[in-house]
Amino acid sequence: MSLLSAAATAGGIRxxxxxxxxxxxxxxxxxxxxxxxxxxxxxxLNLLTDGLRYSRS
Known part of the structure; x- marks a missing residue:
């Protein structure tokens, strides 16, 4: 599993x-x-990290 996949599965990123x-x-x-x-x-950088965390509901 890639780092991005693991982070997404854990709910850390979109x-x-x-x-x-x-x-x-x-x-x-x-x-x-x-x-x-x-x-x-x-x-x-703040925009990027916020954008990774949140998605449209």
């Missing part, structure tokens, strides 16, 4: 997350630039 999409989302965190580089990265 069931519709696949590894490729997660890796792409994490990769996009590295392209933050400009005056808000670190602050933007923190906001996007």
């Amino acid at each position: 069931r519709d997350v696949d590894a490729y999409d997660l890796l792409r989302a994490i990769g996009y965190l590295s392209v933050a630039s400009g005056d808000e580089g670190n602050a933007h990265t923190h906001r996007m």
